[in-house]
Amino acid sequence: MNPLxxxxxxxxxxxxxxxxxxxxxxxxxxxxRGLIGPNGAGKTTLFNAISGLAPTSAGSIHLDxxxxxxxxxxRRAAHGVRRTFQTVQxxxxxxVYENLLFGLHTVAGDPLTAFVVGRHARRMAVDPDAVIxxxxxxxxxxxxxxxxxxxxxxxxxxxxxxxxxxxxRPKLLMLDEPTAGLSPAQLERLDALIARLPADWxxxxxxxxxxxxxxxxxxxxxxxxxxxxVIAEGTGAEIENDPVVxxxxxxxxxxx
Amino acid sequence: xxxxxxxxxxPLFFIAIFAISFTTDAYSQYLINLMLVYVVxxxxxxxxxxxxxxxxxxxxxxxxIGAYVSALLMNELxxxxxxxxxxxxxxxxAVGCVIGIPAIRVSGLYLAMVTMGISEIVQWVLRHxxxxxxxxxxxxxxxxxxxxxxxxxxxxSFHIIFVVCAVMTILAQFVVRSRLGRAFVAIREGEIAAxxxxxxxxxxxxxxxxxxxxxxxxxxxxxxxxxxxxxxENFNLYQxxxxxxxxxxxxxxxxxxxxxxxxxxxxxxELLRSAQAFQEIGFxxxxxxxxxxxxxxxxxxxxxxxxxxRERFSRAPRVEPEQRAAPPVTVERT
Amino acid sequence: MMEIATxxxxxxxxxxxxxxxxxxxxxxxxxxxxxxxxxxxLFMATAFAAYVANVILxxxxxxxxxxxxxFAAVLGMLVEFLAIRPISTNRALGRASTDVAVVLSTVGLMxxxxxxxxxxxxxSVRKLPGAFSTETVTIGSLVISTQRLLIIVVAAVLxxxxxxxxxxxxxxxxxRATSQNITGAKLIGINTGHIYSxxxxxxxxxxxxxxVLAAPIIFLHPDMGTRMLLKGxxxxxxxxxxSVSGVFVGGILMGIVEIFFGRYxxxxxxxxxxxIIIIVVLLxxxxxxxxxxxxxxx
Numbered sequence: 001m002n003p004l005x006x007x008x009x010x011x012x013x014x015x016x017x018x019x020x021x022x023x024x025x026x027x028x029x030x031x032x033r034g035l036i037g038p039n040g041a042g043k044t045t046l047f048n049a050i051s052g053l054a055p056t057s058a059g060s061i062h063l064d065x066x067x068x069x070x071x072x073x074x075r076r077a078a079h080g081v082r083r084t085f086q087t088v089q090x091x092x093x094x095x096v097y098e099n100l101l102f103g104l105h106t107v108a109g110d111p112l113t114a115f116v117v118g119r120h121a122r123r124m125a126v127d128p129d130a131v132i133x134x135x136x137x138x139x140x141x142x143x144x145x146x147x148x149x150x151x152x153x154x155x156x157x158x159x160x161x162x163x164x165x166x167x168x169r170p171k172l173l174m175l176d177e178p179t180a181g182l183s184p185a186q187l188e189r190l191d192a193l194i195a196r197l198p199a200d201w202x203x204x205x206x207x208x209x210x211x212x213x214x215x216x217x218x219x220x221x222x223x224x225x226x227x228x229x230v231i232a233e234g235t236g237a238e239i240e241n242d243p244v245v246x247x248x249x250x251x252x253x254x255x256x
Numbered sequence: 257x258x259x260x261x262x263x264x265x266x267p268l269f270f271i272a273i274f275a276i277s278f279t280t281d282a283y284s285q286y287l288i289n290l291m292l293v294y295v296v297x298x299x300x301x302x303x304x305x306x307x308x309x310x311x312x313x314x315x316x317x318x319x320x321i322g323a324y325v326s327a328l329l330m331n332e333l334x335x336x337x338x339x340x341x342x343x344x345x346x347x348x349x350a351v352g353c354v355i356g357i358p359a360i361r362v363s364g365l366y367l368a369m370v371t372m373g374i375s376e377i378v379q380w381v382l383r384h385x386x387x388x389x390x391x392x393x394x395x396x397x398x399x400x401x402x403x404x405x406x407x408x409x410x411x412x413s414f415h416i417i418f419v420v421c422a423v424m425t426i427l428a429q430f431v432v433r434s435r436l437g438r439a440f441v442a443i444r445e446g447e448i449a450a451x452x453x454x455x456x457x458x459x460x461x462x463x464x465x466x467x468x469x470x471x472x473x474x475x476x477x478x479x480x481x482x483x484x485x486x487x488x489e490n491f492n493l494y495q496x497x498x499x500x501x502x503x504x505x506x507x508x509x510x511x512x513x514x515x516x517x518x519x520x521x522x523x524x525x526e527l528l529r530s531a532q533a534f535q536e537i538g539f540x541x542x543x544x545x546x547x548x549x550x551x552x553x554x555x556x557x558x559x560x561x562x563x564x565x566r567e568r569f570s571r572a573p574r575v576e577p578e579q580r581a582a583p584p585v586t587v588e589r590t
Numbered sequence: 591m592m593e594i595a596t597x598x599x600x601x602x603x604x605x606x607x608x609x610x611x612x613x614x615x616x617x618x619x620x621x622x623x624x625x626x627x628x629x630x631x632l633f634m635a636t637a638f639a640a641y642v643a644n645v646i647l648x649x650x651x652x653x654x655x656x657x658x659x660x661f662a663a664v665l666g667m668l669v670e671f672l673a674i675r676p677i678s679t680n681r682a683l684g685r686a687s688t689d690v691a692v693v694l695s696t697v698g699l700m701x702x703x704x705x706x707x708x709x710x711x712x713x714s715v716r717k718l719p720g721a722f723s724t725e726t727v728t729i730g731s732l733v734i735s736t737q738r739l740l741i742i743v744v745a746a747v748l749x750x751x752x753x754x755x756x757x758x759x760x761x762x763x764x765x766r767a768t769s770q771n772i773t774g775a776k777l778i779g780i781n782t783g784h785i786y787s788x789x790x791x792x793x794x795x796x797x798x799x800x801x802v803l804a805a806p807i808i809f810l811h812p813d814m815g816t817r818m819l820l821k822g823x824x825x826x827x828x829x830x831x832x833s834v835s836g837v838f839v840g841g842i843l844m845g846i847v848e849i850f851f852g853r854y855x856x857x858x859x860x861x862x863x864x865x866i867i868i869i870v871v872l873l874x875x876x877x878x879x880x881x882x883x884x885x886x887x888x
Contacts, residue, residue: 091442097570540705
């Protein structure tokens with residue numbers, strides 16, 4: 001089966017610094033892929049490069065067979081790449097409903113304002129209210145629909161950010177440390193949610209996380225980065241027992 | 257009943273203004289006309305400054321372009337007002353695009369300075385291009401006429417100004433409640449997330465310039481009707497600061513704000529009469545005080561107190577969605 | 591040949607003034623990311639302070655100069671404390687709204703200060719006498735105004751002093767640290783409030799010195815500040831907002847080109863020069879002539 005996301009030889013250079021060096025990553029349809037590594041390993045950079053917010057100096061990224069390496073972030077969004085952020089990036093002064101409308105920016109809206117997204121706007125037969133209602137129901141947030149975002153808790157905001165991605169029916173959902181700021185109980189619930197997403201929404205997931213046990217439990221396969229390079233790749237069990245991985249983490253802890 | 261009042265405050269305002277116009281004297285009529293003109297200009301500035309958070313200092317220039325284009329088209333080419341007015345808006349919008357395309361590459365201080373520079377250049381051109389603009393002497397403005405009837409005094413031009421103001425308000429409402437309006441707010445709050453949701457930030461910013469310039473141009477043309485004679489000093493720094501005051505005092509990021517701001521700031525100079533110095537101090541202090549103590553303006557204040565309804569950024573009110581079957585995971589309640 | 595020399599002397603001294611004004615803008619912008627639209631009015635207010643001291647109260651010139659500088663420093667710090675700090679420390683606003691709010695506050699200050707000056711002095715222009723009783727001095731075949739000579743000398747001395755200040759003194763280093771990384775600065779215990787006061791004070795002093803030096807040449811009037819603001823910005827743009835000497839070089843460049851434009855093309859062209867420079871530089875080479883390619887401060 002063809003991989004949904006295929007990243008090959010991806011290199012990101014800033015000034016004189018090589019943040020990511022020849023990274024290789026493949027995610028199959030309906031898979032959850034973890035991306036971990038010690039601090040400064042380049043996870044965020046690689047993540048940003050895939051979502052279009054960091055420029056690639058070399059290598060390629062293919063989504064569902066399409067070469068998206070040269071695509072801008074908005075264009076990748078239109079093609080089915082959606083993401084969340086480490087610090088929640090919602091429009092705090094708008095309501096839950098209005099924030100979800102952003103997710104539908106590229107797929108629904110009047111022709112007059114289509115230029116706002118440029119030529120990458122797709123016209124799908126989407127009823128915004130129905131889609132939003134469905135996502136809110138799925139997340140259990142229906143009665144929060146008209147609440148202004150800055151009155152929500154951090155957990156609710158994180159769910160909303162995922163919801164904003166889901167309304168667009170993405171092919172690839174990228175989650176950037178979604179557990180930051182959550183209590184253990186909230187973490188459990190979020191864990192359960194993420195586990196169900198591929199089956200319920202027909203989406204693949206790329207997850208960057210620091211909480212290793214969560215990643216091991218949740219992900220089908222895990223990629224480990226250290227100093228910009230992929231040093232290991234495999235299932236949770238394989239990674240946990242990999243001496244190279246242990247050295248990368250332990251070595252860092254010893255030096256700290 | 258009260259709720260109906262709250263939710264329809266703008267239509268009510270227009271009805272009230274229309275009713276009052278039957279009873280005003282010439283001077284009050286002039287002020288009402290001026291206020292409606294400022295509403296239009298403030299709406300445009302509010303779109304780029306309040307909603308999109310872009311600090312653009314060029315609106316005096318756009319207003320001037322609109323006023324002069326409108327006056328010249330009527331004076332020199334004998335075009336009817338029905339053509340001159342939209343041309344005023346479109347030419348200002350065109351300049352707005354031309355400026356916007358390079359200007360959006362810079363932001364913050366740099367955008368403010370570039371737009372201030374453009375303002376100065378337009379002022380300079382108006383002052384020195386004597387054959388066309390009459391230089392510092394300015395030019396007279398012909399009265400508009402429709403179907404042979406000349407709208408020469410304030411009572412008559414009121415009807416034109418009233419209709420145009422209403423149309424521009426409806427347009428602003430359309431913009432704010434569409435993808436464009438939401439995109440403005442998204443850009444203000446965080447461009448990175450905006451991009452990741454598929455918003456073409458550069459294009460949206462250029463359009464912010466264009467549409468707010470359009471409003472300023474239309475406003476400038478209407479302004480020339482109230483003055484019957486325009487010169488470069490009508491569109492100088494002082495004028496720009498007054499516009500900023502309107503947006504800030506009235507309330508940015510709200511459609512009602514420009515109305516409140518224009519109302520207060522049209523009548524305030526009348527109280528502060530004569531001395532330019534006192535008007536300057538008044539506007540300056542107003543700006544500072546509001547920006548420190550009431551940054552979201554009077555409209556923001558009223559919205560927080562639930563006197564005015566919250567600004568909506570989506571279209572028709574929705575039917576309550578049905579509850580779905582028990583969801584697989586529940587987010588916690590507050 | 592002599593005319594060129596005279597033009598050069600005028601251009602260079604004008605440029606020094608622009609550089610001084612521009613430096614004040616750069617200081618505040620680098621420290622806090624704030625474009626201070628009221629800076630021109632600080633220029634104007636200090637000039638009037640010197641006028642009040644020297645002409646109205648009869649205090650000797652040198653002392654008046656010092657009084658005016660002290661006035662500038664106090665005014666700058668007062669402005670920051672009353673009109674800027676309450677906004678930038680207001681947690682309730684979003685970041686973009688804070689930026690807009692602060693700029694608008696400086697705009698409000700600009701027009702308030704201008705209005706305040708207009709009440710006593712709006713009716714006509716006034717003259718502040720120059721620093722020396724002899725109007726001009728002859729060096730070789732060049733006749734140069736003593737005031738202009740003073741401007742150039744003061745500017746040169748100030749450039750050196752301020753560069754040393756930033757490089758050597760503790761306060762200067764703290765100011766640089768704060769401008770580069772405010773969180774880091776707070777972490778190592780720098781009192782950012784003090785830094786901001788000092789920055790605004792220093793910036794006001796730069797503008798104020800320019801004002802007092804310029805007043806004998808350009809005449810005192812409440813509107814004299816706004817024109818200077820644009821020229822100061824243009825100098826800062828040319829210099830690239832990064833270095834102290836860069837702003838001065840930019841200013842001098844501008845002063846020279848402007849005067850030659852004015853002499854050989856048309857005097858009316860001189861007014862338009864600053865805005866054109868601002869637009870051209872910011873749109874095509876935002877880092878100026880000397881700045882390193884750095885991210886535009888968003």
